[in-house]
Amino acid sequence: MVRHMFPNLLLVWSLSYDLYITGGRCYTPKQNSWNNRNLSSVPEDLNARLRRLDLSNNFIRKLHTLALPYLEQLDLSSNQLDFISEGAFENLARLEHLNLSRNGLNINPGINSKALQSLSRLKSLDISMNGLSNDAVELYLRNKLSLDQLKMTGNSLTRLSHSLFRESNSLRTITIDDNLISEIATGTFEPLSRLEMLSLAKNNLVHICDFKLHQVKYLNLSWNSVEFFVTHENDMLYSLEILDLSYNKLLFFPIVPKMNHLRYLYLQNNMLGTLKSEAAMVSEANSLYDEIVSEKVAMKNNLHAIWRLMPLFYIDLSYNHFTSFPLETLSLLSSLETLDFSYNCMQSIDWNIRNYNDSGHIRQLVFRSLKSLNLQSNGLVYISPLFLNALTQIETLNLQDNSMQPCASTDKLSSPHSTVKMNPNTSCAAFGKLRTLKHLNLRENDIKTLWPNAFLRTPLVSLNLAKNQHMVMHERALEGVQTTLQSLMISEINMSGSHPSLPCMPVLTHLNISNNHLNKMPSGLGCSPLKEIDMRNNAFMTLNNSLIHTLSVHLTSMFISGNHFNCCDSGWVTVLREMKIGLPDINETECFTRVRNVTMTTYLTSPSSYCLFHKQAQEVHFVQMIVIVLFITVLSAVLIVFSRKLCCSQRSFMV
Template sequence: MDDGTFEALGKLEKLNLAKNNLAHICDFKLQRVQYLNLSRNSIEFFVTAEDNHMYSLETLDLSHNKLLYFPILPKRNQLKFLYLQHNVVGTLTSEESMVSETNALYNEVVRMNDVRIGKNHLHSTWRLMPLLHIDLSHNHFTSFPLETLSLLSTLEGLDFSFNCVQKLTWNVRQESASKYYRQLYFPSLRYLNMQSNGLVSISPLFLKALTQVETINLRDNAVQPCAPVGQMPSSLSSQQLNLNSSCIAFGKLKTLKHLSLENNDIKSLPANAFRESSLVSLNLARNSHMIMRVDSLEDIKETLQSLTISELNVTNSELFLPCMPLLMHLNISNNRLTALPHNLNCSPLRELSIRNNAFVSVNYSLILALSAHLHVMYFSGNDLTCCDSNWLSALNNSRIKMPDIDLTKCVTDDSSIPIEEYLKSSSLYCSHHIKGIHLGQIFIVILFVTVFITVFMMFARKICCLKKSFGV
């Protein structure tokens, strides 16, 4: 594309150049454009010469390209959304080398003859960006670019999923000879997605930087929750706890509301693992070897509204749920449970999933108690008994939705039938069962009465004989 192709369109506000074959953007001069889509090209770099003009750009999509570097954008812009997913950013081993090479590229592209030594063009432009959301997922990062991203003081959402960061260390350059680590902050960050990085550890100093975070997605990693500080092994020094902890103390995140630890191969969920936190939703699914302690959820029982503990491979004796007065969503599917946890009557549940367990029946009185709030219930994949289904009839006669009812079967003495078919004519399938119960009950009553009368008559005769003996 020739330089100045779109410059005649002075009022252009939206420009979509996706799915072309652009190789690079050497200068960007469209000051009125608010939305620019350059996705699915072959762009290797995006560099804009520094000037004093104000640019209206608010959304820039550079996803699905071949970017090696962070883009250098107009210094004065209004950019709020930056999409860099599916590139090769982070291929360079360290943040320092990436920043250095980006600045060298800038000087080469802009052809500056009077280059100011030490001028960091990347950081000087990023420091001024009013960015709200950046997507860096599906790139090649092996380390987290702490210093560059911390410059984005207005950043609220960061998607860093599907990269290669195994240890999120506090690798920050020192400004002096001080032995203390320089603390940076992400003062506005509320949403952080670190899914599928292979994370094993996260520096406590990084957690300290997340002063406003509300949602963290750590799905498909290998992190382990820490016990509270008082329960840490005494052999660990304070410096080790501060800098090299191999587990995460989630209680330090005072603002955290939503946490996903799905599929982290968690070995143990310590007692009071979330002390001082106020979690609203927690996902512990697919940690099939996790041992849950009696008090693991004790500190969030008053705040938790959504809990997912599916695919833990637990039985009733291994599942410990406290009374949770705000819990509205519970997923206990894909376990080995035979009965609902008795503490559920404390919760105003709106959605409940018990799919793929070992339920034969469900506690009728508990279902009646839950039905006051329950909107949706999933129960397919259990060996339910048709003729012990008062709870199911109660569900069917209520307004509770059962989305998987067409996938569910129940078992009679001699067959397996779809639940929907059974509910339409339950007496047909269970009449012999009911009659059998009635005849059995009658037989037991008759037998009891016969035995009682026989015993009474024998006792009466004995008394009578005794009286005659005394009379003689």
């Protein structure tokens, strides 16, 4: 048996040795990194079977023949490369990904481009930051029939010609950001049937007169000078899903393809709303469309007709110039779920819509799918109840940094037994109309009074009332939502008092009472399964041990810094540490002793040494009290005896 085994062992050893010598799969080096090595040339001792080679961030200026037949990825970015010999890439038959960004390829484009023509299998090419002109780029893109991804960010292109991608018509992704492009010739991108992603951000484009790229799914035109975006109406189905027109000079809403898959539309930081009224903006947009397409059909609202068909899910209109809310246009978006309308110029949201007849009935529009609305930093003081009625599916409402005052519950005000007195002329928001609202942000609204039942009938899960520094919070203000509220922020509201009150909230898990003047925890917290409490920057000296024991069942973290804790009355800290409750800011937390202030962590390393004097002082004080009591008792007895003797002696004298 051993005799037959020996030849088999020799065979196995021989095969293993051959695999090792020939660079078998198990021993093939897959990658090698030579980045940041201060190299001035490509190392000569590279393994011939490398698949990935990183030579980025060096000082290589010239590139000669590379004998790496298995190489698939080559990174030569951030060098000083300005010369590539014609045969440099001839032996790179498998190269698919080439990064030549941040070099000097603009110096010898004729010679360098010939070297790249031998890369017939190239799928990804990055020639960003090379100072390339229109003609130079056209040279580098010759014979790139298999190219799938192209990046040319930060060059010097001013115009895109129809012949630019003639020999690279398999492109799927093109990025030409941060150039000087002001003109795109007709037919530049249309032949690229596989093109899905096109980014032309940070250029000098002014007008998109006729968008024809039906194959593109993502189009980025941000950071240009685009004044309008118009598409000729036709029945061709466009694949467009994401359109980014942010940071431009748009005066009108874009007129997108009638048949599209548009889901995300970014219009922030434009000049929308400058024309003041919605009717003027829509009218001007339609007139512009008629002028561009030379359409003679009178009284056709092309903008609304097309927007009515958009399956839009998200739209960002922040940082524009709206003084009124474009109710009619936005209500046409039946699939819209998220709307960002923050940082505009509205003081009120009025119900200014056109009625189609003279019946006198106000037309009610509905935002059928809108779940999240951001109205932060608009200067709002009034929102029409009809607008709130239109938000039939709203779940998240952000009103931070406005001047909105919550109304009191109409039920309570109408009650004959109500003691609440409220000025009927005061503008306020009746949040009780929002029967689907879960998340409400009223931070920084200068709220004067939070009335009883202010959020009645709203299934609020989170409520932010922070930074309303003059707010008077009625003790029954949270009634109606105490059974649903999971997160409550009442920081920076000048809350003070020894016994602040909150209702029993049986599902509350996050509470922020930081930056107030509290010296005791609000009553009612014992029935809340709190996981996180933020009580920083208050006036706490100690915490109730029994309450901490109760809360520690669910508590995971507590923020406590910025208070004036008594080191020698800190048994609650021991409880928290024993229960392994996180105290993320304990290193910044101080406590005081009779001698000096110390950090809580320093005190906890040796609590007895810091509080021994305190205990001794207490004992001495107790002894002193006993001595004083005894002294007073003895003195009183002596005085009583003396007075009796004196009295007796006086009687004897008189007799």
